[in-house]
Amino acid sequence: MGTSVGVGYSLSRNPQEAGREAARKALEQQGLSLPDFVFVFATVGYDQQLLIQAIRETTSGAPLSGCSGEGIITQAMVAETNFGVCVMVISSDEMRFDNVYVRDIGRGTDFAGERLAGEIKPLLKADTQACFIFADGLFFDFDPFCRTFETALGAEVHLPLFGGLAADNWTFGRTYQYHDDQVFSQGISSVLMSGPGMVASGISHGCVPIGTRHTITRSKGNIIYEIDGIPALNALEDYVEDGWRDQWNKMSLNLCLGFKTPDTIKKEYGEYVVRYMIEKEDKEGYVKIQSDVQDGNEFWIVRRDKELIRNGLQDISRQIMAKEGTGNPKFVLQFECMGRGKVVFREQEKTELIRSLQEQIGGDVPWIGFYTYGEIGPVSGCNCFHNFTAVVAAIF
Known part of the structure; x- marks a missing residue:
């Protein structure tokens, strides 16, 4: 059969x-x-x-x-x-x-x-x-x-x-x-x-980096508290329009985080590993992703590209x-x-x-x-x- x-x-x-x-x-x-x-x-x-x-x-x-x-x-x-x-x-x-x-x-x-x-x-x-x-x-x-x-x-x-x-x-x-x-x-x-x-x-993903390199300066597990020494949400403000915190789903679908791909998989995968910011907390100013990070990790803000x-x-x-x-x-x-x-x-x-x-x-x-x-x-x-x-x- x-x-x-x-x-x-x-x-x-x-x-x-x-x-x-x-x-x-x-x-x-x-x-x-x-x-x-x-x-x-x-x-x-x-x-x-x-x-x-x-x-x-x-x-x-x-x-x-x-x-x-x-x-x-x-x-x-x-x-x-x-x-x-x-x-x-x-x-x-x-x-x-x-x-x-x-x-x-x-x-x-x-x-x-x-x-x-x-x-x-x-x-x-x-x-x-x-x-x-x-x-x-x-x-x-x-x-x-x-x-x-x-x-x-x-x-x-x-x-x-x-x-x-x-x-x-x-x-x-x-x-x-x-x-x-x-x-x-x-x-x-x-x-x-x-x-x-x-x-x-x-x-395959389809994202390209925009802006400059950033560094995670305080984190725990999959929660990013600080970026470049300031609350994570504040660090995103240069990339978004006014009122973005009230339109989180729309913003986080257009911008995400791109980490340098490890050398072991870089040839097959490409330059960046992309991470979606699934959740935010306004009072403490943190964002949460779906995999762990460490203090000192560097990343770029990335956005989707239709042609890619x-x-x-x-x-x-x-x-x-x-x-x-x-x-x-x-x-x-x-x-x-x-x-x-x-x-x-x-x-x-x-x-x-x-x-x-x-x-x-x-x-x-x-x-x-x-x-x-x-x-x-x-x-x-x-x-x-x-x-x-x-x-x-x-x-x-």
Whole structure:
């Protein structure tokens, strides 16, 4: 049989109708009746529990993982709306999917990394290829998570991580993670993929530096208190217009922080690692990002560049096609930053960009993805966290 994959989506506003429609389309696409595994990404206008319940019933209770996103992506379809769900069903006698989860990551993502590794380690096999991570984008701090996760797995284990941080509809209020029948927040849903073949990935951001170099002078973990000896928010004033503190979402989507890329990944990734300022605190004047920093770290303010984003998507297809063997991928997962969607491109322009990428990799390949609050993907063998980036994983 090999591997058979189908994808479906729905934009219906009724959660039960949407769940059934998306799952039914996915099953019909490949003539499946009882899939081995199900990926689901959806936006937050739905009653999430009713949505997942309908998908589980339609897919005969097959194991399921996924999360909420700011928008959904399938082959030739992109939708950034409060009501959208996409479903991928997989049936295979060569690939295996084991899903696990952890909750309460608000207690500390370092502790979450250790707990998730404890769930995953007994499931690792010699042919394990990758682990997909869908974490709450409002609580996740990648560096302590990755450090404790990789330490708990052991130095002899190298497990590539791919994925995206769950998002909502720009309210930054609550995101959702899915594991089988369960819908929860402040958690991580994870999928371990094993079997023959390979994962070929491509990663690209589209930001350019503006202004001068800055230095972090007081920080703790992923919180930046002072920049160049003054409160972090005050240091941003030269780059913004009056009233920007009351329009934080708009400002932080246009400007972010660019740190010099470590030499170990610079050749493959480029000059800057981009970080989104997910949160601010006016009284103390700090900003929070989704990975750790240290006093003395230097950075530049960076902004998105539409032409770089376009060129970067072409780079992704070249990266993937340079790594793959022969034939089309079995399926593709795409994790696209919400800052690269409708806030930058007109609807037709955005859709054409995604379609161009899909056609270069395979116009008929089963494809699923979502708009994230952060992306995860390895660079030069190192598991890395990204912002304002597209991460595409093609499974061959």
